[in-house]
Amino acid sequence: MKLNFWERFRRKSGSAPVLLEKSLTPELSREIRQSFNQASHDEEHFPSTIDPRIQHVQVLLKFFGDLTDKRVLDVGCGKGRFARVLAESNAGVFVTGLDISEAMLACVPAGVERVAALMTLLPFAASTFDCVYATESLEHAVEIDRAVAEMCRVLKPGGRLVIIDKNVEHWGRFQTPAWERWFRREELETLLARDCRTVRSEFISYWEDVAPDGLFISWFAEK
Ligand SMILES: C[S@@+](CC[C@H](N)C(=O)[O-])C[C@H]1O[C@@H](n2cnc3c(N)ncnc32)[C@H](O)[C@@H]1O
Numbered sequence: 226m227k228l229n230f231w232e233r234f235r236r237k238s239g240s241a242p243v244l245l246e247k248s249l250t251p252e253l254s255r256e257i258r259q260s261f262n263q264a265s266h267d268e269e270h271f272p273s274t275i276d277p278r279i280q281h282v283q284v285l286l287k288f289f290g291d292l293t294d295k296r297v298l299d300v301g302c303g304k305g306r307f308a309r310v311l312a313e314s315n316a317g318v319f320v321t322g323l324d325i326s327e328a329m330l331a332c333v334p335a336g337v338e339r340v341a342a343l344m345t346l347l348p349f350a351a352s353t354f355d356c357v358y359a360t361e362s363l364e365h366a367v368e369i370d371r372a373v374a375e376m377c378r379v380l381k382p383g384g385r386l387v388i389i390d391k392n393v394e395h396w397g398r399f400q401t402p403a404w405e406r407w408f409r410r411e412e413l414e415t416l417l418a419r420d421c422r423t424v425r426s427e428f429i430s431y432w433e434d435v436a437p438d439g440l441f442i443s444w445f446a447e448k
Pocket residue numbers: 257261300301302303304305306307323324325326329342343344345359360361362365366
């Protein structure tokens with residue numbers, strides 16, 4: 226049964242709308258892994274590098290600050306284009322890139338630790354990382370609630386978390402696989418606020434001198 230945007234939410238009495246989630250079954254995980262293993266050959270749409278002036282990189286660098294001797298986790302890192310910039314801009318940082326796709330991970334640069342796993346079951350002890358981020362990967366997690374809870378769990382108290390993803394109000398702008406989901410600002414703010422003491426979000430664009438068009442949202446949280 227296909228549900229429209231509003232039908233995918235239920236409202237508990239007195240609380241914010243909660244998403245009715247699909248399950249990340251073994252079959253669906255396999256399908257997603259295979260799809261991204263295949264997509265790893267498409268360097269145009271899944272590039273290995275990113276211009277560090279792009280705002281998606283700048284918001285991470287600014288919010289995380291000095292990363293000397295810090296542990297950082299890139300959740301759904303793809304080919305590690307963000308992890309590469311973070312590692313290159315900070316001597317003494319230890320960056321881990323985690324992804325479901327081994328083929329994507331094979332492109333992660335040397336110096337970044339690679340971990341093949343699901344973002345809904347992070348293979349790390351609680352409070353392992355000083356900083357955690359997910360750029361355009363939460364949209365593929367299927368079990369969104371669980372993925373956000375996992376990111377918060379592995380974050381140290383006082384640690385910082387950034388999620389950059391797409392605004393559901395722009396849904397339909399691109400072709401998307403059946404499992405993909407975009408978000409409302411308040412939806413992820415509510416999920417993050419369960420474990421984090423400060424949470425905020427803002428619209429971002431690619432370039433500093435171009436006003437955001439509302440497609441990309443960056444969520445910032447401190448545990
Ligand atoms: C659109 S790409 C973004 C990659 C990277 N964050 C970037 O911005 O370059 C989404 C990534 O999420 C990964 N992914 C999808 N579902 C995942 C899951 N359940 N657990 C971990 N990684 C997942 C995919 O393999 C893919 O590399």
